[in-house]
Amino acid sequence: MGSAPDLLARRLLFFTGKGGVGKSTVTAATALLAAEHGQRVLLVEVDAKGNLTALFEHAPVGFEPRQVYPGVFAMQMDTEASLREYLKVQARVPVFGRLGPLARAFDFVANAAPGVKEILTVGKVCWELRETLEGRAHWDLIVVDAAATGHVIGQLDAPRAIQELVQVGPVRNQTDWMVDLLSDPSLTALNVVTAPEEMPVNETIELVARARAELAVPLGVVIVNRVLPELFTHADEEIFEALREPPALELLTTTAGPGAVAVLDGARLAVSLRRGRSMHLTALRDEVDLPLLLLPYLFVRDHGLRVTRMVAEELGQELGY
Amino acid sequence: MAEPTGSLEPLLAAREVVVFCGSGGVGKTSVAAASAVAAATRIGGKVLVLTIDPARRLADALGLEAFGNIERRVDLRAYTGEEPRGELYAAMLDTKRSWDELVLRHAPDEATAYRILDNRLYHNVTARFVQSHDYIAMERLFDLHASGVYDLIVIDTPPTRNAIDFLEAPARMSDFFGGRLLRWLTMPYRISGGRGARMINVASRPFYQIADRVLGSQFLQDIAEFFLNFQSMYAGFVERAKAVEQLLHDRRTTFAVVTTLEGAPLREAEQFCEELTKRNFHLGALVLNKTLPDYLLSREGAHAASVLERETEALARELKKTGLPRLDDPGATARVLRTLGDSFRNYEVVARREAELRAELSRLPDVVVNVPNFDTDIADVAGLARIGDHLFAQTTDQ
Numbered sequence: 001m002g003s004a005p006d007l008l009a010r011r012l013l014f015f016t017g018k019g020g021v022g023k024s025t026v027t028a029a030t031a032l033l034a035a036e037h038g039q040r041v042l043l044v045e046v047d048a049k050g051n052l053t054a055l056f057e058h059a060p061v062g063f064e065p066r067q068v069y070p071g072v073f074a075m076q077m078d079t080e081a082s083l084r085e086y087l088k089v090q091a092r093v094p095v096f097g098r099l100g101p102l103a104r105a106f107d108f109v110a111n112a113a114p115g116v117k118e119i120l121t122v123g124k125v126c127w128e129l130r131e132t133l134e135g136r137a138h139w140d141l142i143v144v145d146a147a148a149t150g151h152v153i154g155q156l157d158a159p160r161a162i163q164e165l166v167q168v169g170p171v172r173n174q175t176d177w178m179v180d181l182l183s184d185p186s187l188t189a190l191n192v193v194t195a196p197e198e199m200p201v202n203e204t205i206e207l208v209a210r211a212r213a214e215l216a217v218p219l220g221v222v223i224v225n226r227v228l229p230e231l232f233t234h235a236d237e238e239i240f241e242a243l244r245e246p247p248a249l250e251l252l253t254t255t256a257g258p259g260a261v262a263v264l265d266g267a268r269l270a271v272s273l274r275r276g277r278s279m280h281l282t283a284l285r286d287e288v289d290l291p292l293l294l295l296p297y298l299f300v301r302d303h304g305l306r307v308t309r310m311v312a313e314e315l316g317q318e319l320g321y
Numbered sequence: 322m323a324e325p326t327g328s329l330e331p332l333l334a335a336r337e338v339v340v341f342c343g344s345g346g347v348g349k350t351s352v353a354a355a356s357a358v359a360a361a362t363r364i365g366g367k368v369l370v371l372t373i374d375p376a377r378r379l380a381d382a383l384g385l386e387a388f389g390n391i392e393r394r395v396d397l398r399a400y401t402g403e404e405p406r407g408e409l410y411a412a413m414l415d416t417k418r419s420w421d422e423l424v425l426r427h428a429p430d431e432a433t434a435y436r437i438l439d440n441r442l443y444h445n446v447t448a449r450f451v452q453s454h455d456y457i458a459m460e461r462l463f464d465l466h467a468s469g470v471y472d473l474i475v476i477d478t479p480p481t482r483n484a485i486d487f488l489e490a491p492a493r494m495s496d497f498f499g500g501r502l503l504r505w506l507t508m509p510y511r512i513s514g515g516r517g518a519r520m521i522n523v524a525s526r527p528f529y530q531i532a533d534r535v536l537g538s539q540f541l542q543d544i545a546e547f548f549l550n551f552q553s554m555y556a557g558f559v560e561r562a563k564a565v566e567q568l569l570h571d572r573r574t575t576f577a578v579v580t581t582l583e584g585a586p587l588r589e590a591e592q593f594c595e596e597l598t599k600r601n602f603h604l605g606a607l608v609l610n611k612t613l614p615d616y617l618l619s620r621e622g623a624h625a626a627s628v629l630e631r632e633t634e635a636l637a638r639e640l641k642k643t644g645l646p647r648l649d650d651p652g653a654t655a656r657v658l659r660t661l662g663d664s665f666r667n668y669e670v671v672a673r674r675e676a677e678l679r680a681e682l683s684r685l686p687d688v689v690v691n692v693p694n695f696d697t698d699i700a701d702v703a704g705l706a707r708i709g710d711h712l713f714a715q716t717t718d719q
Contacts, residue, residue: 020346020586148345198376198700199346231660239657242647248640255636256628259621263629266617266665273694299667301674303584 007220007319008034010189012129012181014144014217016152016207017193018200022225022311026193026295027145028055029311035071036312037321039140042128043074046121046146046155052076057305069305073139082120085127118158119175126159126178129187149192149203153210156182156190156217182217189220194284196227196277205287222290223315224281226297228274231267240267293318327688328714329577332605333360333473336575338466338568339605342478343579344589348610350375351699351708352579352692353477354383357409358702359709362397365406366472369465373414373458373479378700383411390415390461395702410471414479419457427557433550442547455479456562463565492566575605578686582612582675591682606688608712609679613694617672622665630662690714 007013013030017023024045031043042065045052053061058068063081065073125144131137147155154161159175159182182188190211194204204222211219232240242248244264252260284292295314300307333339333356341353350372357370369392375385384393392412397405421438428434437443455478462476568574576597580590590607597604616622629636636658637651648654692711699705709715 018346019344197346198378202377229664231664232657236653236657236660238647239654240661242645243640243654243657243661245645247643248645248648251639251643252625252629252636255632255639256625257621259619259623259625260629262616262619262622263625263661263665265614266622266668267661269614269694270664270668276695299670301670301677 007189007191008037008039008141010187010220011132011140012125012142012144012188013220014146014152014156014188014190015193016146016149016190018149018195018203021193021195021200023148023193024052024145025055025308025311026223026225026315027143028052028308029315031072031074031141031143032056032069032308033312033316033319033321034141034143035069036316039071040138041072042139042142043068043072044077044125044142044144045074046077046144047148052145055304055308077121077124079117079120082124086120086123116158116162118155119162119178122155122158122182123174123178126181129181130177146190149207152190152207153215157215160216179216185218188217190215190217191220191223192290193223193225195225196280196284198280201280201284204284208288208290219290221293222284222288223293223295224284225295227281227294228270228277228297230274231270237271240264240271327606327690329356329359329606329608329688329690329712330364330714332575332577332688333475334364336605337471337473337573338462338571338575339473339475340462340478340569340574340576341476341579341608342576342593344586347579347581347586348692348699349579350379350477351705352577352608352610352712353475354379354411355699355705355708356577356712357411357473357475358395358397358705359713360473360475361407361409362403362405362706362709363713364473367408367410367470368473368475369410369412369471371412371414371458371462371465371474371476373477375413376700380413382701382705385411385413390418397702399702407472412465414458414461416457419461423457423460423558424554427554427561429553433553437547437550437554440543440547440550442544456565459565459569460561463561463568466568492562570602572603575603577606577608578604579608579610581610582678584678587678587682594686604686606690607682607686608690608692610692611694612691613668613672613675615672617665617668618676623669626662626665626669629658633658633662 008030015023015027015030017026028043031041034041043052051060053059053068053074056068056072056074058066058074061068061074061076063075063078065075068074125142128137128139128142132139132142146152159178163175163179192204192207194200208219208222211217243252249260249264252264256263293315295311295318298307298310300310339353339356341349341356343349354370354372354375357368360366361368370383372380372383372385375383383395390412392410395409395411397409424437425431425434428437458476458479462474465471465474578590578593578597580586594604594607633655634651637648637654640648640654641651690712692708695704695707699708
């Protein structure tokens, strides 16, 4: 599979993926990689989990971007703050101290009406991109830890959904330029993070098909996280099997102690774990017509910045940096 | 792991409802289904597993179709080899249909029901509002339990961002309908007979001004009218939500938290255990899924791995003398020996991480069950039976 070396040349990257596959880690690693290559990056956390900055060993941040790593500025999406900014800057409605109960009421409606909450999220991101393109902000790259696979279409399609639902009004007028930015393949890409397991792979295949059919946002790459190493070639595997035969096993336990059996069992487990997952990799290759980037399973004990760096390094290699 | 492995058997034998929860990707669905298989095989009675979002192959294996809320009998004999003591049924939650049924039941009359069902906002509201998936799962559970058909119902919970959301779903559903916010929001429309005339009270005026600016007034009116219709179901919903909550608190109900020994899912599992206890739900068991085998942590294993790495060449030459045809190339043998040592150390690191996380677990239920990492995905009833062996502590293998 070809890689996608132009990925970091775009200006707005969304990352989605099924829960548990490492979507946030890969998103953070992408931001770190771009920053290491001299880019000024805005990293946006959309889900209010608030632990994205922990991947940089930094305290949680708010709506206002804060530098969490040299060149990486992180912000946490907040629909109330986004609404307030929108009202002030674009709709030119005077805003009073706190929106308070008003925001609650708006939140309530925003929850019920398709696309309202999403448009405040996607709108803020698009706004930052437009400000950059028009020289009022200066992000080389905006990286978004977007909604999980089940919700990302609704999130990114919000401007179009609003166009259909809201016939007139300022929100409608705002959506045209958003759709333009989101659908420009030289600017924007939606990337899918997955793992070589059944559910994540199925969801990826379905999402890619749906995104192609329903979404104006161009697809970028599929990043397969936690790929286990292939221990043996075919020839080496035969040697491995031979080592389990009585005379060899006897020699091994005499020399290395009874633990030799554990070592052999461990290798067998590693082989079968890898094998059990390889069918899912094959399915991805067969059914997804996008560049696949493979990130190895990391045999490490801790999390945090060190792991983010390691993932960024692997990602850089896959991208040809 | 080194700890003695507990069993879910007493729990599944004593309770009528077992709710499996945990964060996404930990294998909740498989563990729930495996518990049901094991209960139907070994304990007996009529057992139902209600699943939310199974992998396709597992759904196929259980004979489930994507839509319909229909319970299917699963043939156990073909897989478990023994004559099962009970019967197993499986059903998949159909959120949309369940909501429709709920509206039809609670609406004051058929005309209102269809006004709600036909509203273009309806699907969106039911798909996303107040954790509606969570609520509908609990609602469906209540229905099935009340039917009295099953001795045991095992349910797996929807993949939510926050595992505790569904605990609050019934309460939130009543709050939502009884909420001042909803009354406040629909007030101008109620006063003017739902025609949307601008009779807006002082309190809500700023909201309507801004919402008008942002959304357009027609859209806002659509929303308000929808909520007005929806509100007519208030009494029915609240009563029902209370009953659902009562069932979750009932002595016949217990919760089992599923997690892997990885940082994030485990933190969520711990938090969930705390929340359950705090809210007086019965925390029955913690299932540690996909754990690595103990031998990866054995001192003998580590020693052997280091010998293989240190004395690689000498060992390879010695192995050639065994006369085994595959071992006649010491260079190739040495490569494999190095890989063996290396791989063992890699997995040892992960097993050590698991053991540390396991040791850090503070608040634990009485029953903690280990399920090892299987070589392959669990995609059939035989595979579920294998997990079931571990859930019932019927096996000592890894």
